[in-house]
Amino acid sequence: MNKMKPDLSPKRRFLSGLLGGRKDKRISVASPTSVISVELMDKVGVYFPEAHLDARQMAELAAGGYEILGFDTIAPEFSVQQEAAALGCEIDWGSLNMMPDAKTHPVKELKDIIIPENILEKPSLRVVLDAIALLRKEYGNQVAILGKVMGPWTICYHTVGVQDFLLMICTDPDKVKHFLDAYKEVTAINASAQLQAGADAIVLADHATGDLISPQTYAEFLAPVHRHILGRIGGPTILHVCGNCADRLDIFAEVGFDAYHFEWQVDAKEAVRIVNERMSLVGNIANATCLLRGTPEDVHQQARYAIEAGVNVLAPECAIPLQTPIENLKAIVAAAEESY
Numbered sequence: 001m002n003k004m005k006p007d008l009s010p011k012r013r014f015l016s017g018l019l020g021g022r023k024d025k026r027i028s029v030a031s032p033t034s035v036i037s038v039e040l041m042d043k044v045g046v047y048f049p050e051a052h053l054d055a056r057q058m059a060e061l062a063a064g065g066y067e068i069l070g071f072d073t074i075a076p077e078f079s080v081q082q083e084a085a086a087l088g089c090e091i092d093w094g095s096l097n098m099m100p101d102a103k104t105h106p107v108k109e110l111k112d113i114i115i116p117e118n119i120l121e122k123p124s125l126r127v128v129l130d131a132i133a134l135l136r137k138e139y140g141n142q143v144a145i146l147g148k149v150m151g152p153w154t155i156c157y158h159t160v161g162v163q164d165f166l167l168m169i170c171t172d173p174d175k176v177k178h179f180l181d182a183y184k185e186v187t188a189i190n191a192s193a194q195l196q197a198g199a200d201a202i203v204l205a206d207h208a209t210g211d212l213i214s215p216q217t218y219a220e221f222l223a224p225v226h227r228h229i230l231g232r233i234g235g236p237t238i239l240h241v242c243g244n245c246a247d248r249l250d251i252f253a254e255v256g257f258d259a260y261h262f263e264w265q266v267d268a269k270e271a272v273r274i275v276n277e278r279m280s281l282v283g284n285i286a287n288a289t290c291l292l293r294g295t296p297e298d299v300h301q302q303a304r305y306a307i308e309a310g311v312n313v314l315a316p317e318c319a320i321p322l323q324t325p326i327e328n329l330k331a332i333v334a335a336a337e338e339s340y
Contacts, residue, residue, distance in 0.1 A: 008022075009141075010066070010073075010142060010143050011072070011142055011200065012024075013072050014030055014144040015201070016028070017313040018201060018238070018258055018259050018280055018282075018312070019236060020312070026338070027307055027311075027312075027313065027336045028072045028312075028313045028314065029070070029071050029073075029313070029314045029333050030071060030072055030144070030282060030313045030314070030315045031065045031071050031073050031074075031075045031315060032073075032075065032146060032148075032261040032315055033075070033203065033240060033261070033316070033318050033320075034075065034078040034319035034320065035071065035075070036061060036064075036078050036320070036322070037323065037329070038096060038097065039325065039326045040061075040069070040326060041096070044060060044061050044068070046061040048078070048093075048094055048095065048096055048322075052100060052127075053127060055127045055130035055131040056134065058076050058127060059132075059134040059135050062074050062076035062078075063135065066139065066143050068326070069329050069330055069333065070333040073144045073145070073146050074135055074144070075148060075203070076131040076132060076135060077147070078319070079093075079094075079100045080100075080158075080205060081158065082127075083158070083186055083187075083190065084150075084155065085122070085123075086119050086122035086186075087107075087114070087158075087159055087186070088106050089102040089103070089105065090104040097322055097323075105158065105159060105161035106159065107160050107179075108160065108164070113179070113182050115185065115186060119186065119189065119190075120189065120190065125190060125193075130197075132145055132147060132194055132197040133197045133198050135198065136197065136199075137198075144200045144201065145199050145200050146200070146201055146238075147195065147197075147201070147203065148202070148204075148205060149187050149191045149202060149203070149205070150187065150205055151184075151187050151204050151206025151222075151225075152179070152180045152184045152186070152187055153180065153206045153207060153208050153222055154207045155183040155186060155187070156176075156179050156180065156183060160179065162212075165179075169217060184229055187229050188229050191204065191233045191237075192234065195234060195235045199235070200235070201235060201238060202233060202236070203237075204238065204239055205240040205241075206239070207241060208241055209243035209244075209245065210243045210244045210245045210248065212243075215248035215251060218248050218251060219248075219251050223254075226255050227255055230255065236258045236259075237257050237258050237259070238257065238260070238261050239257040239259070240260075240261040241260075242263060242318055243265060244265035245260075245262065246265075246267070246270060246271065246274070249262075249266070249271060250274055252279070253274075253278035257279050258279060259279055259280035259281065259282050259312065260279055261282040261283055262281060262282070262283040263284055263318060264287075264289075266283075266284065268305060268306045268310075271284075271309075272309050280312035280313065281310075281312050281313075282313040282314075282315050283314075283315055283317055284311065284315075285299060285314065285315065285317060285332060286317055287318055287321055291328045292320070292323060292325075292328075294328065296330075296334070297331075298328075299328050299331035299332055299335065300331055300334065303331070303332050303335035303336065314335070314336055315332075316329070316332070
């Protein structure tokens with residue numbers, strides 16, 4: 001007898017895909033990073049940079065990912081600089097057409113690391129917690145709310161500076177390990193607070209990309225730190241690392257993440273083969289060539305390839321370019337609705 005697949009709510013559809021549960025009539029579509037575009041800002045009536053700094057505006061803009069685009073998730077943190085601001089970096093909060101960026105990198109020695117006792121009350125982190133709480137109250141029974149935290153590697157990029165930190169791997173590896181050990185506390189504390197505020201899952205963004213470091217470097221320096229953090233996060237986790245990480249997918253799976261959010265540079269079929277159901281895969285619609293400059297037909301083709309490859313949750317590969325057309329984002333959902 002053929003059994004009909006269930007018709008799950010967006011929240012249950014996403015969590016089922018994330019955690020390897022029952023299949024719905026269609027694959028879930030999620031926004032692990034940011035799906036905010038200028039066009040979406042115009043439709044919602046909330047804009048950058050204010051949405052990075054005001055909880056109500058952040059929540060309202062993030063909800064457009066569900067209300068307007070039709071995604072199964074709402075992700076209220078758009079920037080990667082919230083922790084950096086709380087840790088003493090001077091931030092340019094950007095504009096309508098530009099994401100925030102750290103302008104200063106105040107940490108050069110271990111003695112320079114200052115983690116405030118009340119770090120969760122720093123405005124840049126408090127705003128995200130308050131936005132999650134607002135979204136939980138409004139959508140929590142129906143739509144999955146995603147938190148997002150920067151991992152210690154990314155925090156080092158911001159506080160130390162990318163070039164200085166990468167050079168340090170060769171010149172002073174012990175110092176690198178001390179930096180990571182210190183900043184893992186920020187990641188773990190923030191992730192736990194976002195879950196308590198109402199997030200259903202946490203995206204841990206840590207940019208140990210294949211473009212900059214080897215899989216051996218990830219395994220030696222960061223994998224043990226990630227294991228420690230995962231042991232302290234009481235909810236589902238999605239690792240996000242940019243770039244071609246096919247050569248370290250096996251390590252990501254062994255560390256224990258529930259899912260990996262991956263880019264188009266990693267072939268979906270190859271990713272599914274390597275991971276072999278040890279974690280879920282979220283992705284991997286190309287931003288520049290498909291979502292920004294392509295057509296809905298291009299998006300459909302790429303989405304169907306990912307579905308047929310066995311990807312668990314469809315998503316743009318990373319935070320979308322701000323000029324991305326809404327019709328291309330909606331095309332992801334349209335492809336998903338054709339079912340398996």
